[in-house]
Amino acid sequence: MLLRSLKLHIIQCGFAPVVLQVSRTCSNMPLSDTHQSPDNAVSGKQVKSERKLVVPSNSRFIYPEFLPDPKMEWRNSLREKLERLDMIQRRKHIDIPEFYVGSILAVTSSNQHAPNKATRFVGICIQRLGCGLRANITLRNVIKHVGTEIKYQLYDPTIQKIEVLRLEKRLDDELLYLRDAPNEYSTFDENMEAEYLPEGTPVPVNTTLVKLKPRPWRARWERKNMKGLADLELEERFYKRAEELATPWEKYDLMKQYRRTIPEEEQKEIFAEVCSELHEVEVMRKKLKRKKVFVKPTRSS
């Protein structure tokens, strides 16, 4: 009753878009009603409704920037909570899809000097850094025989669209060695079409081994244990030196590992806070996709 009266009032005032907003939230009300409080999600109990609110186990792969920086001196729970709220708000306006290092993305960002006020850059994601609102990605492509990389801030308001043209993983977490590889490994067609993956399939792993150009390189790849590199074909002395400098005991260093990660209980808490809203956003996106676009008929005479 109250809402209806509110609607009338707004119409009288002449704020039509707000009416749409109000009606949208109205339609969302049944969704949130069936959603139980996040406490249930934390305990992992199955809610007795059609929409289950169990925290998905792979949230940490889909939304890795929601996890805070593991460095203890920089942790601040209030700041993290506020950041997460802001991130969800941004995600309501733009779709930041699931992708990994090695997937091919197309980012459309605003550019006042471009003819359409927007520039589109297609490239392979070679690096994914930052957490919270400072999450960023580096896309690499070879344009007119010149290797170009652009670093985009995922939550930058000037970014208009992020599309995943090919969703796949590679054998490494960072593909910076592509800078020392021949251009074929980093060229991707700008007018490439999005490749479709049926829902529910696991993310394919691209096992191509990259053969680098001859030395000098930008980093000593023989010391980095990169799995996605083919045989480097170096002299013995390089491998010997790499062995001397190697730290094989680090993988057994339990506390170092612990200080680099966010423990599971905290991860669950964080995603429980956030997953209901993210789920809503996803559901809405899917609805909008399937929705038929209404084209206003024009007079023909």
Next chain:
Amino acid sequence: MNQAEVSQLISKLRIRISPRHKNLKCPEGPQGRLNKLRKTVNALFKYERLELNYTIADETRGYAERLISEAIRHGDTHKPTMEMADYWIEEKQLIHKLFKVLVPRFSDYKTSYTMLYRAPKAYPDIVYPRSVLELRGNPFPSILPQRIDQRNFIHNILLEEAKKAYRAEKYEQITKSLNEQDVVDK
């Protein structure tokens, strides 16, 4: 600005952890430090109560708790956990102890698996601060004395009795005086 590692899920430790590790002054560097810690962790699992310097005890506490929590989480058959246990535990009989004694002991614990106490200083010598590191549930007598009700202290008991006696005397006096008054009134 780093992203947290998501490849592995790790249980939260229920002890206080400092943001940085302690270097532990080893001539062999980081590997020497891990070797030292490994020996201490072995000793802790073997003897279940150790007296050592505070810094090393604090460092090993983290590693011991991590080992136990990994063992509880993944159990006997998980290969990476077995490799980790193989590296950390030198005496192979202690691996049996870890999985067959310590894991069932600690599997339902809501608190930490170890306790770290600050041992008394050997005054007036100037020495490194000492500490006692122990696994909970060990068979030895407890370090912290059991809480005794302070009512049973001798001075408290005597005071209580004295209070009672005093009160009784006063009541006697009052009743005596009242009786006398009655007699006088009559």
Next chain:
Amino acid sequence: MKGLLTFKRIKNHLTFNFNAFCNVLFGQMPPPALSFANPVETLKPSSQHLIDVQQLFKNSILWAVPKHRRTIEKRLGRKFGYITEFYKMLMPRTDLFTCNHCGHYYQRRHLCPNCYKRVKDETTEFQEVIEKELGLDPIEQEVVVLYKGEKTKKPEEFWKGKRIVELKREKPVWFCRNLLQRTTIGNSDCKDVKPSELA
């Protein structure tokens, strides 16, 4: 007066020795432009001039002397130290307490040394006994150490699944046996001794 004299001395020295200095440098009489207003007797170059330069360094120029007055804050800091860093004054220790169980002193947040010593001695005994009995076999059961008469106190099922190591002593008691004997049977009717001088 003294100041004037010293000033004169300095001036004389400078003029006297400046020529000598120039001699040392240029190996001849100072060029006309460099000479002073009143050219003093010019000496022939000799080893004396070098000593005079040394004299100049010793007497005329003041070295290692305070340039400014030390403030009271600095003086007090040097004298008494700094509270945040290293205070030189004796401060009372407020972190020593008496143990409620044994009466000895202990440091705050540390273990009581007397109580801990007892526990430590017991623990070392236990550890020795365990090592002797179990040796290098893999330990697959919980180990329990019992004193002489303790096994029979609990039922058999209680010890199931546990490896028992027995000590041949009796459990150590806090008080000596005499004190543990009951002296009172109950409230006595004796009115000989009363609490006196109360309140």
